[in-house]
Amino acid sequence: MTASPSIGPTFEEIYRKLAPAVVGYLRAHGVDDPEAVTQEVFIAVLPKIGSISGGEDGVRTLIYSIAHARTVDHHRRTARMPHTVEYERDLDMRLTASAEDLAVGRADTSNVLSMLSTLGDDQREVLLLRVVADLPLEQVATVMGKSVGAVKQLQRRALLTLKEHPHITDRRPR
Amino acid sequence: MNVDDLFSDIDESTVDAVTPLLLELRRLADGPVPTPSAELAALLAKNVTSLESRRSRRQSRHPFRGHPTITALVAVGVLAVGVGTAAAVSPEFRSGTTDVITGVLNGTPANQHSSGHTGQSGPDSQGNSGGNSSDAPGRSHSPSPTHSAHPGKGNGSTHSRATNHPTPPAEASAN
Numbered sequence: 641m642t643a644s645p646s647i648g649p650t651f652e653e654i655y656r657k658l659a660p661a662v663v664g665y666l667r668a669h670g671v672d673d674p675e676a677v678t679q680e681v682f683i684a685v686l687p688k689i690g691s692i693s694g695g696e697d698g699v700r701t702l703i704y705s706i707a708h709a710r711t712v713d714h715h716r717r718t719a720r721m722p723h724t725v726e727y728e729r730d731l732d733m734r735l736t737a738s739a740e741d742l743a744v745g746r747a748d749t750s751n752v753l754s755m756l757s758t759l760g761d762d763q764r765e766v767l768l769l770r771v772v773a774d775l776p777l778e779q780v781a782t783v784m785g786k787s788v789g790a791v792k793q794l795q796r797r798a799l800l801t802l803k804e805h806p807h808i809t810d811r812r813p814r
Numbered sequence: 815m816n817v818d819d820l821f822s823d824i825d826e827s828t829v830d831a832v833t834p835l836l837l838e839l840r841r842l843a844d845g846p847v848p849t850p851s852a853e854l855a856a857l858l859a860k861n862v863t864s865l866e867s868r869r870s871r872r873q874s875r876h877p878f879r880g881h882p883t884i885t886a887l888v889a890v891g892v893l894a895v896g897v898g899t900a901a902a903v904s905p906e907f908r909s910g911t912t913d914v915i916t917g918v919l920n921g922t923p924a925n926q927h928s929s930g931h932t933g934q935s936g937p938d939s940q941g942n943s944g945g946n947s948s949d950a951p952g953r954s955h956s957p958s959p960t961h962s963a964h965p966g967k968g969n970g971s972t973h974s975r976a977t978n979h980p981t982p983p984a985e986a987s988a989n
Contacts, residue, residue, distance in 0.1 A: 652858045656847050664842030675848035686857055752838045770820060771836050772843045792823075799824055803831045 651689065654699055655682055662707055665772045668753055669711040677714075681706045701779045704769060708783050755805050763798035766791055 659678055666674035684706050685699070692698040756764050762784070769780045777795075781788045820836065821829045850858055900907045 655850070655854075655858060659847050660845045661843035663845055663848055668839075668842055676851070678848055679851050679854045683854055683857060752835055755835065756839070767836075767839070771839045774843065795820065796823060799820065799828055799832050802835060803828045 651682075651686065654696070658700060658703060661773055662703060665704070665707060665768055666711065668756065668768050668772060669714065671711060671714045677710055678707075681710060697779065700773075700775065701782055704773050704775060704779070705783045708765070708769075751807065755802060755807055758805060759798050759801055762786075763794050763801065766794040767798050770795060 659682065662678045662681060663674045666677050671677050681703060685703055688702060689699065692702055694701070756767065759767070765784060766780060769775045769783060770777075775783065777788050777791050781791045784791065786794075901911065
């Protein structure tokens with residue numbers, strides 16, 4: 641199946657369906673202004689959408705391929721220059737949920753992001769693409785340019801590493 | 815996504831340990847839809863196409879734009895064809911080209927031959943610049959390439975150019 645070039649509402653539906661997860665994926669990578677970068681990703685996808693094969697899965701793979709490239713660019717850029725963005729509370733992994741946050745049920749992901757930072761880059765990327773982006777193994781392999789077997793191994797090692805994280809071992813009943 | 819999909823080859827204790835963590839991670843994808851920027855909102859609207867596609871079409875109409883190497887190669891090719899045509903049509907052009915090559919090989923600017931700056935005779939200049947002759951030992955003993963290039967021409971100007979070895983500018987000023 642090939643996505644129609646006349647995108648109008650269809651592309652808007654795709655945006656509404658996938659944009660929140662793309663924002664979460666970029667936020668987990670610590671990208672500055674993930675909402676703005678998400679919009680850049682969709683703007684970059686738009687000219688190519690007529691040539692995508694594979695229906696919604698194909699669109700999803702392309703979107704995360706571009707988002708993945710943006711995160712790589714971001715990490716290279718931040719490695720070269722000092723980080724000079726304003727303080728953003730949501731990105732601060734040292735914080736715990738306030739009573740207010742707990743009361744209104746706001747998502748507090750600082751704990752899990754802190755744990756993910758202990759993983760290797762590829763292991764963390766596999767988990768984010770599998771869990772946040774909701775991609776199957778084959779599409780994760782396409783986005784990362786690796787074989788399915790390699791992705792499977794990375795995923796397995798990531799889960800085993802997380803299992804041994806102090807946050808989890810402390811919670812475990814003795 | 816059902817996180818159980820992740821655990822196809824993971825033991826049960828690991829599954830129990832990391833499932834709450836993965837569910838927490840999954841909540842990252844549950845945020846609000848970001849409000850589209852003006853550009854994206856315009857693209858999401860009907861009957862609006864991205865400028866990017868127009869740019870790529872315009873780029874395709876000018877295939878060499880943005881490829882300086884290709885442009886340079888094309889320019890060199892055009893020059894080569896022009897020079898070849900001129901050489902084929904005009905014997906004088908060939909002669910002049912030979913003079914230029916001879917001048918380059920002798921380390922002498924070609925325009926000095928043609929502008930008549932040949933007041934210094936060969937033996938004088940060689941005598942005044944012994945260091946230079948030692949730098950280029952073959953030059954003073956070997957016959958001029960111009961002679962061998964045009965043995966039967968009998969062109970007086972060519973002959974005079976071949977026998978005169980003008981002094982380089984620095985030496986001329988010293989004399």
